[in-house]
Amino acid sequence: MSDVLTFVEGRVGRIRLNRPRALHALNTGMCAAMLEALVGWEADPTVEAVLIDHAEGRGFCAGGDIRMIAESGAGDGASAADFFRTEYRLNHKLFTYPKPIAAFMDGITMGGGVGISQPARYRIATENTRFAMPETGIGLFPDVGGGWYLSRLPGRMGEYLALTGARLDGAECLALGLATHSLPAAALDEAKARIVADPGAIDAILESLAESPAAAIAHQAEIDRFFAGDTVEAIFAALEADSGDWAAQALATLRTKSPQACKVSLRIVREGRTARSFAEEMTREFAVATHVVLRPDIVEGVRAVIVDKDNAPKWNPATLDGVTDALIDAIFAPLPVEKAWTPA
Secondary structure, eight states: OOSEEEEEETTEEEEEEOOGGGTTOBOHHHHHHHHHHHHHHHTOTTOOEEEEEESSSSEEEOOBOHHHHHHHHTTTOHHHHHHHHHHHHHHHHHHTOSSOEEEEEOSEEETHHHHHHTTSSEEEEOTTOEEEOOGGGGTOOOOTTHHHHHHTSSTTHHHHHHHHOOOBOHHHHHHHTSOSEEOOGGGHHHHHHHHHHOGGGHHHHHHHHOOOOOOOOTTHHHHHHHTOOSSHHHHHHHHHTOOSHHHHHHHHHHTTSOHHHHHHHHHHHHHHTTOSSHHHHHHHHHHHHHHHTTSHHHHHHHIIIIISOOOOOOOSSOSTTTSOHHHHHHHTOOOOGGGSOOOO
């Protein structure tokens, strides 16, 4: 059975992630298949809308194939670069797609799962949604357009989510605009069936089934105060100067993350705020990704979290002081034209 199912049902293109043992984590073949389907449907007048969901299991999409990325990074990085190039082309195609797309974020929606749901016009959360960009814990950064999406959240929420990898539930996603609708998971089959029957009525269908969970975003004031610093060091200092439990917990979380990844992630969010287009954002993220995978932290992060599961990574550099401005500038250096990312 294919890792992703693409087919047309009525007047709707269906994309169903089908890799449940890996929580539908994306690999290069899955991204290529989705991209090919979208290109075909874009030119097909009989396809009016697209639905993206997962076939079974508790996760919508847990991210990308980070084990492959780390193994590639330990070598020449070519396979990782191929993956990122294809995945980012998929992300960009979704972002610029002329037909309405509905993505059902029912369950774990992290990393690569964010990349294929956030570009959709309709982003449906449920009580099962667990949204995060947890890349700093494995030496990476919030890519797949993370610099674009996170930087456009209220206040300093983007910086907070990027650095800490904090998880959001469905109600929080709705309150922040990461989801457009919140539906009970039990109503999803009905929603999809009705959309397939009448793709021109997606708005009305989702509105008729939507619920309105409590919209409170906890700790926005603290996030805005502590994560406003110009540097990661300044953010750490602000948290260290506070005696409250929330600051202590945030600081403890940050101290487990890759110092290099934290600095890369802060810059991704800050530069993403002024990106003139999504293509510009993806071009920058591709350059950063291809440089980061050749650094030691991704191999070590995947070893500690995925392979050995000791959750005790030995980051290199081990401290924020060791992550120099020159190193970060090198990671953000544009690629030569012949190696740079381009849209599909």
